[in-house]
Amino acid sequence: MAYSGKVIDHYENPRNVGSLNKESLNVGTGLVGAPACGDVMKLQIQVSETGVIEDAKFKTFGCGSAIASSSLATEWIKGMTLEQAMSVRNTQIVQELNLPPVKIHCSVLAEDAIKSAIADYRRKQRGAQVQSSLGGS
């Protein structure tokens, strides 16, 4: 498989590899894909009080395109609001990394990972609100 220079760059120098504390209330974690499919992405976001993604980390089991897609996704969403991050589309990743047709699913997975991390963050926030409203009554 001949990859674009951008895929190779992200693969060789992945941005934002690592983990955030998944127990933390202001961290959302997305885990998408499956080992049996050959791709698993974990993408985490740390969100500020004003709703801005102030940090993002990823770990990926998958091919070069999957690693590059998740690396790019974390790079992009840092500094975005949750709404902005929700609007990141896999087609933008395909375009930026010049992914061949057989690798489009890698970009889909990265989009899913962002959405899943945001959903997890929102779920936690709602839970916390319920908790605090219950505590206040």
Add this chain to the structure above:
Amino acid sequence: MAPKLPIYMDNHATTRVDPRVLEAMLPYFGEEFGNAASRSHVFGWNAERAVEQAREQVAAAIGASGREIVWTSGATESDNLAIKGAAEFYRDRGNHIITAVTEHKAVLDTCKRLEKSGFEVTYLPVERDGRVNPQAVADALTDRTIVVSIMLANNEVGTINPVAEIGQAVKARGAVFHVDAVQGVGKIPFDVASAHADLVSLSAHKMYGPKGVGALYVRRKPRVRITPIIDGGGHERGMRSGTLNVPGIVGFGKAAEISAAEMAEESKRLLALRERLRLGIEARVTDTVLNGSLEYRLPGSLNMSFAYVEGEALMMALKDVAVSSGSACTSASLEPSYVLRAMGVPVEMAHTSIRFGLGRFNTEEEVDYVIDLVAQKVKKLREMSPLWEMAQSGVDIKSIQWAGQR
């Protein structure tokens, strides 16, 4: 000392032409350009003489006679000619064919094609070590079985089938026994008599000969018949028409001669290199699994899974080392290796497999370089693998309900 890069360790895919082979071929691209079928002049006679010498050389490598060798364009054609040719010729005796799920696509797709024209095919499973059980063949044989096709050694994992026992079972029931011997001949002892083989596919470029030339052994005593699949001038005693690739055939002959002469020594050297590679990796990398039998394996073959690291990503990291992977990501199908799956390798482990194929021109320095590189890169990729992180923190990955699980 660092070895010269890139390093070639994909000798199951193809091998480099041995310089001695190239030297033997060169005159046939130049002054000796004749058509071996030209009977009326010295150009043709010289080409024919060279082709007949090569026929003897290739035959000798498998214990056959030159008159039993039919030249083809390569192993895919040999497999097609053997199976389609015998199935067609013996059709009045039955319509049942037996093969195994781990065969090369040239065999499997040929069988699938025959199924469309009324043949019934049994695809035998293999044992966990990748080998076909002779008893399974014996049990599958019926009075309607006309062809059995089982490979000598597997191209993905390098495991060696017990072809002698299988051949015995096949001949006891009178079916034709075809052996795709492409990966084994020249590397391990093989002869048509002890394998009870009727048809044997061979390829030059897997034994340091040129691409684009192969052969099919067709037994004469007792005579085995095949219907040709290419019609034309009646070359190769009518079994395969088409002007012969004289330089390629000369190269094939030389390659077969060298492989037969040097096999004992070379296989010892390759086995030592393979074990150095295997043990070297195992000493430095945890959570690896050897795929396929260790005992019944081609000397230069190593197929290993590296848990929690996807195969294509690892191949990309092993830049300057040519290997291959059973990962889905190396193919357009998105399904991992059907050979590993047939052996019962879990699908997530099949995604992490790497095939190393050592050959005549590999050195100890190269092996040591590759061990070091594999250890470094697996470590790096595991550090960025969520599965490795989970495994290290005691999460049972199998207990997770994965989305999109097939």
